Structure formats: C-alpha cells, structure tokens
Amino acid sequence: MAQPEPRKSEGVTKPAIIQEPARFPVTKDVAERAGVSTATVSRVLNGTARVRADKHEAVMKAAEELGFVANGAARALSKRRFMAVGAVVPNIENEAFIRLLSSFQDRLRQEGYTLIAANSGYDIDNVLREATFLIERGIDGLMLVGDIHHPLLHARIERQKIPMVQVFTLSAERACIGFDNAASAARATSYLLDLGHTRIGVISGLRKDNDRGGARVEGIHQALAARGLRMLPEHDVEISYGIGGGRDGFRQMLASGVEPPTAIICGTDQIAFGTMIEARSRGLDIPGDLSVIGHNDSDFAAFLSPPLTTINVHSAAIGRAAGDHLLARMSGRATIRLTEIDAELIVRGSTAPPRSHLRA
C-alpha cells in the first residue's frame, strides 16, 4: 500500500517530464506550428483580413490539430467587447420571466451574444447588487424588469455607458419594452364591470419594490372610480406567490368578515388557480359565485375547469423585442425608446356575470 519513498536525487532534479504544465494551446502555439505570426492567426480565425490561401490553410490545420480554443477573456480585453449581456429579473422561477429570458436569449444568441441572468427576489437592493456584479463582469448590455430601481444603479449604468432596456413597463425617461400595467388592469376591470360586477377584489404578490404590481392595483382602483365605485380594503390582499398563496389570499379575504367580492383579479395564474381551489372547497361555483382572472396565460390556464380567463402579457414577444433593442444599441444603430407590446385579455370560462346581476 505504502508508496515507495522517492529517491532523493529525483527530488533535486527538476521534475521535467512529470510536471509538464500541459497548458492548452494559445495563438502563439498555432502561429509557430503554422509558420506564421500571431497576427496572421488572428486574421485567419476571425476572417478580418485577406490571407494567402496556403497560409490560411496552414493556420486552419494547425488550429485544428492543436484543438485551439481562443481565450475569451483575452479577446474581450483587446476588443473591448465582452459579447455578453446581463438580465436581472425578480424571480427566475416565475413563468413570465422564464419566457422572457428564453426568447431574449434566443435572440441574442443569434448574434453571438451570451446571456447572463440573475434574480433579485423582488428586492431593490438585490437588483443593485446583482446588476453591479454583472457590470463588473463586463457585460455589454443590460435588461431590467420594471422602472423603479436603486438610484445608485442608474448612476452606475450611465457612468459605464451600458446600453440598458427595461421591460414590462413604460417609463417616462428610459428605454422600455412593455405595456401600461395600470391601463391593462383597468381594461380587465372594465370587462368585469361590464359583466355587472361591482364588488371586485385583487390578490397579488408582494408589491414592495414592485412597481408593476402596484400599477396594476392602481389601474383597478381607477377603473372602479371611473364608475363611481371603490374597492373595499378587505378585498385588496397581498400574498407571497404561488398556488398556496392564492388559497391563503382568498381565505384571508373571506375571514375579514365583509361581504366577499364577486370577482377577483389575480397577480398570476398560479394565484388564480389557488383562489379557484379555495373557492371550490368552500362550495362556491366558478364563475357563478366568483369570477377569476389571472395573469400571464400559463400552460395550464386553458386546461383548468373552468378554463381560466387571463391577461397575456406576451413575455416572449417582449423578450425578443428587448433583444432587438439591445443588439441595435450595442452596434450603434438607432432605436425607438418606447415599444409598446400590449397585454391582452383572454376570455375563457372563469368569468361570467355575477349571480346577483342575473337575478336582477
């Protein structure tokens, strides 16, 4: 078992053969092997200038044989281009953001850019932290969700002159791809009002540091006010995300003691699903006793019973447009500051006129 003790002389001799750092090949190695200069290697491999056919071939052959892979850091340093963009989203596990990132990445990938995504957990300080981390990495562009961020963040982005685009929002100052959250929520509310609902509630995720969520609730209030109605404070509940959250939210609303709403607008389809489950478990009929509207048109929304009416925010289209926008900015092309990709109400079976309305 015991290793034989190495002979002393071996220890003294330089460990030539054994140690052999086995570094991976660099341009210089390729250049030597092909009998050209490193400049020529670079020219061949990047196609940046004409090179005589025989040398071209020699370089290709040498690179192939050595299994040469360019060092990205060195390239980024000399080109002053990192070929990567960053994105900070509130929650990487949320379907809307996944679709956003997925289409955003696809678009960038087409032009050779890499996406580095981070999540902030809906915390303004985390957005700053993660974005700074990405900026230090050297990203060439940045996508953020929403318009309200740490003031230091904007300063940092401007200082580094990093092209930035905000999504799911329309801001007065910065480049945005998105929609008017208040207006779209107001539209959904008007739809419910037109059906005859007057007691409308909302169950949303946490609204702290979340301008979109806040704007949506604001839009609902406005639409109600426009018809001389208002929402009871007990009908406005804020929960942590998810199906369980939806159940809790609705339970909480009922526990408040006031007369329950006849319609609820939920922050996500998951919350809407939870609300439906809780309502059903209490013997309520959907949509007869309670209409429910979700957000994002998740896979399962159309398959619930009844199928869920939901607001499709077109995450994938927004991601693609954000990619287009940043790619343009990064290559110095002109861009439109605001791109509106309107949210759309998909009416399915979970909404109907309220019973009271039918009776009247």
Added chain:
Amino acid sequence: MAQPEPRKSEGVTKPAIIQEPARFPVTKDVAERAGVSTATVSRVLNGTARVRADKHEAVMKAAEELGFVANGAARALSKRRFMAVGAVVPNIENEAFIRLLSSFQDRLRQEGYTLIAANSGYDIDNVLREATFLIERGIDGLMLVGDIHHPLLHARIERQKIPMVQVFTLSAERACIGFDNAASAARATSYLLDLGHTRIGVISGLRKDNDRGGARVEGIHQALAARGLRMLPEHDVEISYGIGGGRDGFRQMLASGVEPPTAIICGTDQIAFGTMIEARSRGLDIPGDLSVIGHNDSDFAAFLSPPLTTINVHSAAIGRAAGDHLLARMSGRATIRLTEIDAELIVRGSTAPPRSHLRA
C-alpha cells in the same frame, strides 16, 4: 430645417472638446488620483496584502469618487480564472431544470461565481455547440444533464481540463450527481404492481438523445418482466412535452384499439395532467379507472383533483450538490465521483388499486 454648413476651419481643427472619449476609469486613474501605484490599488481593492491605513483610505476614496469598476476581462486574463461556470440543459422552460439551475446558481453565487446557462432542446449536436460556445467564453466549470453526449464534447472538455459534472444520471465513468433512472421507474412500477395493476403504460417526452427518458422506460419494462408481465407496444407512447402532449398521448393510446392500461407513468407532471384531463373528458374516473403517476412534483401536482402521485427527483438538491462538487473541483479540493440523491415516490390520490382488482 437645413443644418448650417459647418465652417471649414472647424472641420480642420481636431474635434478636441466634443469628442472626448469619456472612457470609464481604470486602475491607473484611481492610482493617480490616490497618489499610489496600480499595484497598491489592486492590493487595496482585493485585500490581497496589507497597505498603510492612509493610502488604503486614499485608494478607497479615489475609487469611490471615480465610480471605479474593475474590468472583468482584464482580471480574468491575469488571474486565469473567469469566475463563471456553464450549464447546458435540455429545456430551460422545464420546471425540473429551472429548479436545478436556480439552486445551482445560488450555490455558485455564494462563492462569487456566475452561472451562464444554455439550452440544447434535447439535441446532442446542440449540446456540443452550446458547450463549445461556453468553453470559448472561458468558463471554469461545466454542468451537463445526462450521460450521453457527442464524443467530440468529452474530448474538448478533457483537452481544456474543465471540471465537469453530470446530473440526473449515474454514469460509470464521469462525475455525477443524480439517481438511477431505471431503478426509480422500476420502483414506481412495483408500487403499481403491488396495487394489483397488470396493464401499465407510459407516456413520455421524446426519447431521442435523452438517456434519462430511455432508462426510465427501460426500468418499467424490467419491473414488469420481473413479475412475468410485459408492456404492450401500444401502451408505450412518446410525445412532445406539455399538457397538450399528455392529452394527445392518452388519446393515441386509446385509438390503438387494444385494451387500455389501468395505470400510466408519465414523463412529467404536465403530461400527467394532460392525461388526467383527457381521461376525465372520456368519462374515466381517476384513480378508479386509471391510475396516473407524474414526475418532478410540480407546484400544481398536490392541487390537482385528485392530487397527483409523482416521483420527486429533488432537482434543487441535485443543483446544490452539483454546485458543491464543481466549487470543490475548481479549488482543487477532493470530491466524490458519484453522489446519489435518490428520487422519491410521493403517493397522493391519483393512484389506487384497479377496479378489476377490487372486484376480484
């Protein structure tokens, strides 16, 4: 409207004031402002060596005032560490992989590493392409899903000496964090057999280039064979992922004309959900007429009616362990080649003894 023609002399004069490249500050700028050398700036900012208090302060102040942000590429080049790891997953929109990536990233982030994720769409050539792209970027480590990859890929990884770990699989040769897909599927099958089922079917996603999916089906076959049973070819269907896929799959199974199975094991909870919907729409009772098992324990699984029996593959735990593993390898620490994080059958209401069995 027309711009006034610029005076000729202006054209000749160098555009000094206007142009001003406005480069962002680099170490040298900080050094000058603080009256020290760049070496000291580096030492202060990284805390790599003691520096006299007054200089330390001067550097911090200068860096702050200039809004200095270190250039990641330069740092990566000189440290020969990129501080990023890559991951290639089959489908970024699949819940299991999202959880995997999310926990993997959290773990890495704790040690200052960045995750760069790519997806392959279950295509072996895409895995090669994306992984190569990441390697060129200079990643310090790599996570792959499954054990079967393009031979060139392994060669490339070895050549560049990049620590790599495979997840959701247990391979004979390479470092893995995962479980035995065949064994866990066999266990689920045995559970159904113990309930009295004899006609068991499977609906899975595409199995091409997907060793995990293949192994699972294999495990089911083995468990059946162990009791002298076998699966009808008509009961083995392969579909594209999703709820719609599940519906199609079950419809296809019924359309084949043979007697339908009394239990079905599905590749994902989405597929299981689709199967349940389709079965229900045909007047079948679950679990009375059909038992259904899913995979991954999605959020909604517990909330379906009946709640879905499913195999929890512990994606988050696997992601965390994969992070631990790579972090250890990247800092030269010893690691265990195989870590088994066993999948677990969560029994809920969608499985029960078959009617025929009860009658008997």
Added chain:
DNA sequence: TCACTTTTTGAAACCGATTACAGGTGACGA
C-alpha cells in the same frame, strides 16, 4: 526590366488588471 500599386505580412503596441520581485522605510535592539 523598371517604377509604381496593391496586397500580405510580421513586429510590436495595446487592452487593464494582477503579482513577482526588488527596493525603500521605519522600528528596535545593541
């Protein structure tokens, strides 16, 4: 063949941080 373009090419500078190394400083004991 010669003068003059045009195309290819290599040497060396450069990107911006880290770090090996050598030199400088001050403290302390003799």
Added chain:
DNA sequence: TCGTCACCTGTAATCGGTTTCAAAAAGTGA
C-alpha cells in the same frame, strides 16, 4: 549610531488575444 528585520510599496512583467504600422512581396503597366 548602526545593523537587522518586518513591513510597505512601486516597477515591470505577465496573461492571450487584436490591431496598427511599416516593410516585404506580389502584381501591373509601360
């Protein structure tokens, strides 16, 4: 006061590509 040592600090080399510049080679027309 001097030597020694511990501790700081700056100079310069380094990482591995890209790119500028000027020289060399090749092509062109007379």
